[in-house]
Amino acid sequence: MYPLESKIEAQIFQIDKPRPTLIFPEATDKRVVLAASRLSHIAQLILLANKDEVYQVLKTATDFTERRIDYFMHQVKIIDHLKEIDRKKQFANEMSRLSQHKSWEVSYQQALKLMDRANYFAILATRLGYADAVLGGLTMTVTEFFTPCLQLLQQDKTVFEMVIFALPDEHPEVPYQYNVAVFADVAINTEMDAEKLADIAVGTCKITRDIIPPDDMEHIYGAIVSYSTKGSASGPSVEMVRKAGDKIPEKLTALVQQDPIYDSIKIESELQISCALSTEAAAFKLKDKYQPDSAVGKANVLIAPNLDLGNFLYHIYALRYPESKRVLISGGLHNQAIDFSRASTVEDIVLGAKALILGLKKEPTYQHTPNDYFFPRCRVLAINPGSTSTKIAIFKGEVEESRTSLTHSADELQQFERVVDQYQFRKQVILQELKNQQIDLQGLDGIVARGGLLAPIKGGTYQVNEKMKSDLLQAKYGEHASNLGAIIASELAKEIGKPAYIVDPVVVDEMTEKAKITGFKEIKRISLWHALNQRAVAKNYALEMDKLYEELNLIVAHLGGGITVGAHHRGQAVDVNDGVHGDGPFTPERSGMIPLESFLDLCQKEQFTIDELKRKIHGKGGLVALLGTNDVREVEQQIETGDQQTKLVLDAMIYNVCKQITSLIPAFEGEPIDAILITGGLAFSNYVVSEITRYLSLLKIEIRLYPGEKELEALRSGVSRVICGEEEALEYQGEHIK
Numbered sequence: 001m002y003p004l005e006s007k008i009e010a011q012i013f014q015i016d017k018p019r020p021t022l023i024f025p026e027a028t029d030k031r032v033v034l035a036a037s038r039l040s041h042i043a044q045l046i047l048l049a050n051k052d053e054v055y056q057v058l059k060t061a062t063d064f065t066e067r068r069i070d071y072f073m074h075q076v077k078i079i080d081h082l083k084e085i086d087r088k089k090q091f092a093n094e095m096s097r098l099s100q101h102k103s104w105e106v107s108y109q110q111a112l113k114l115m116d117r118a119n120y121f122a123i124l125a126t127r128l129g130y131a132d133a134v135l136g137g138l139t140m141t142v143t144e145f146f147t148p149c150l151q152l153l154q155q156d157k158t159v160f161e162m163v164i165f166a167l168p169d170e171h172p173e174v175p176y177q178y179n180v181a182v183f184a185d186v187a188i189n190t191e192m193d194a195e196k197l198a199d200i201a202v203g204t205c206k207i208t209r210d211i212i213p214p215d216d217m218e219h220i221y222g223a224i225v226s227y228s229t230k231g232s233a234s235g236p237s238v239e240m241v242r243k244a245g246d247k248i249p250e251k252l253t254a255l256v257q258q259d260p261i262y263d264s265i266k267i268e269s270e271l272q273i274s275c276a277l278s279t280e281a282a283a284f285k286l287k288d289k290y291q292p293d294s295a296v297g298k299a300n301v302l303i304a305p306n307l308d309l310g311n312f313l314y315h316i317y318a319l320r321y322p323e324s325k326r327v328l329i330s331g332g333l334h335n336q337a338i339d340f341s342r343a344s345t346v347e348d349i350v351l352g353a354k355a356l357i358l359g360l361k362k363e364p365t366y367q368h369t370p371n372d373y374f375f376p377r378c379r380v381l382a383i384n385p386g387s388t389s390t391k392i393a394i395f396k397g398e399v400e401e402s403r404t405s406l407t408h409s410a411d412e413l414q415q416f417e418r419v420v421d422q423y424q425f426r427k428q429v430i431l432q433e434l435k436n437q438q439i440d441l442q443g444l445d446g447i448v449a450r451g452g453l454l455a456p457i458k459g460g461t462y463q464v465n466e467k468m469k470s471d472l473l474q475a476k477y478g479e480h481a482s483n484l485g486a487i488i489a490s491e492l493a494k495e496i497g498k499p500a501y502i503v504d505p506v507v508v509d510e511m512t513e514k515a516k517i518t519g520f521k522e523i524k525r526i527s528l529w530h531a532l533n534q535r536a537v538a539k540n541y542a543l544e545m546d547k548l549y550e551e552l553n554l555i556v557a558h559l560g561g562g563i564t565v566g567a568h569h570r571g572q573a574v575d576v577n578d579g580v581h582g583d584g585p586f587t588p589e590r591s592g593m594i595p596l597e598s599f600l601d602l603c604q605k606e607q608f609t610i611d612e613l614k615r616k617i618h619g620k621g622g623l624v625a626l627l628g629t630n631d632v633r634e635v636e637q638q639i640e641t642g643d644q645q646t647k648l649v650l651d652a653m654i655y656n657v658c659k660q661i662t663s664l665i666p667a668f669e670g671e672p673i674d675a676i677l678i679t680g681g682l683a684f685s686n687y688v689v690s691e692i693t694r695y696l697s698l699l700k701i702e703i704r705l706y707p708g709e710k711e712l713e714a715l716r717s718g719v720s721r722v723i724c725g726e727e728e729a730l731e732y733q734g735e736h737i738k
Helices: 004-014 030-036 051-060 066-075 085-099 108-114 118-127 146-152 194-211 236-258 260-264 273-277 279-289 307-320 346-362 419-436 466-473 483-496 531-544 596-606 610-617 622-627 632-640 644-663 686-699 711-723
Strands: 021-024 044-048 077-079 133-136 160-166 180-184 220-225 265-271 301-303 325-331 337-339 379-385 389-396 399-407 446-450 461-463 500-503 553-559 563-569 572-576 675-680 703-707
Touching (some): 004 194, 004 325, 004 346, 030 044, 030 346, 085 118, 118 133, 118 146, 133 346, 146 337, 160 194, 180 194, 180 307, 220 273, 260 265, 325 346, 337 346, 399 419, 419 483, 446 483, 466 483, 500 711, 531 553, 531 563, 531 703, 531 711, 563 644, 622 632
Parallel strands (some): 044 077, 133 337, 675 703
Antiparallel strands (some): 160 325, 379 389, 461 500, 563 572
């Protein structure tokens, strides 16, 4: 069966826009609650219901643990709309205004009374931008739900309903390519004319193109069906179909001007169903008029000239193939509503919602939910200090408003004896940049920074306190540019009377005790790794899988100038290599593990100082020592010239990375591993990734790529969860918290 749901969701994640807001007026229905639990990772959800009722529904679901229930209840907004007095007044005002001089005209008082009904409250919330779409019809009649949608929501001149079926494999692939069949109009237009029919044909094919990627279905072939094939019969219905066919070329041309992708749509009119679906029947019927390159005989989208036929096709396929996957879509409403049938299953709701979300995110006008009353969009400054630069970004909710990398020259930095002494200088550089961008600190809801070298702590978001600042100012656990983050954030936050935060610093320590023991009694392995990016990638994968991070077993490999590989066992990084001090594979600029006796012999022979040795371990080791560069792109260019020695060195690094990955399998104590996630700058390299995939193919574990790093985004995400009340900030105590 064509994987309709995964194809839709993959496209949703590819579009870098914030999650839209969906509102469900029938949220006491078990199907809605269960569907919502599978949608919160891709949409902000408003359930008009009582919290206790929602909780009881989840309690009766066999696959919901208390942790998962708690997570869901924090992710969604469960609203008693009867208590939203100001909103009800605003919505009633708007409904009364819209209804003037219409057959359904209502006074303000009448409208205010209607706002007690969840359906009217949800529809007006959508109209006024508190939500992006309303999903209903599961327990309400058309008159109760969809008629008010048509009255109150913006729409095109033609509104219709279409359905996409992914048919089971038992259905012969002929006539439908990939067993994907599309029918319209299936529910709305009781009276049809040529203009409507042409709009429905083009609109249905456009939506189908938006949902089915061209890589899967090169062309969308539409057919307006009839009892006549190209003049074989006559009658009022046939005449209407012909007129509709005449209007289609102009509409398709306008569509292609919007986006060339729609050039893959071909539509034919006036075809009997046999000629629409079968090239043999079409060739026999049309003879020399048959054109193999047209949609004739290859239709995967059938447009019915009347509601009787459209509704029949929908229900006969739904009854004949109950195991099929089907998506019901309301066309012409700008992705603002779905009217589900009362027989809809949880699967139908999930698929319909995902198709709507994809449609919303593909709308050029969609940027974010206009009104953030239900889901406040916190404005956050994120700070990531590096050795010679400071990256900053401003986020409003999930939207990145600006990003800047502030470079600091060697001359500017050499005046400071210690790294930590730079904090006032870097703070002023940040303030000047914010001034240049006309950004007022007072407009921020929070400030967050990359954490530095602190005492080992568990993962999470920490409020910066005096103990943390003291440890960083003293460089108690080591000097590093990241130490500056919390200090600068605290200084800036103090000016606006807000707390400052850090998220998942490099010292996050969740390693098991047995993972720390070495053969040297005096030495233990320590946890010093890309905690921020690794945990962000792991949580992102969990969202994509509709799972909790705490439910998964993952190996995450961050491949950059430094390389760390972590075993994430159900939400804890139980083993990870120290990416700074010589643990793990060699990297573009770090030596990695080396034979100890040979190392000692070399030290004795060359009389290296401690500082020289440290530079060889990190900074001047790895590819820098072996090839004179830390840039893998340069290395690959050398390999392309036929340099076999360079290839050998790069292959050796990749081989050692794979050894590090496989060495973590015992960390899961026999439990299956869900995926291996590759992130960092080297994940952009096709050569590196293909070789890792080849080496690890025997494991039969999914390998998924997350190229680059999303550290500023991870900082924003972590602090937003605290500001929005989804989790509490942790307290730094200067000691290891298990």
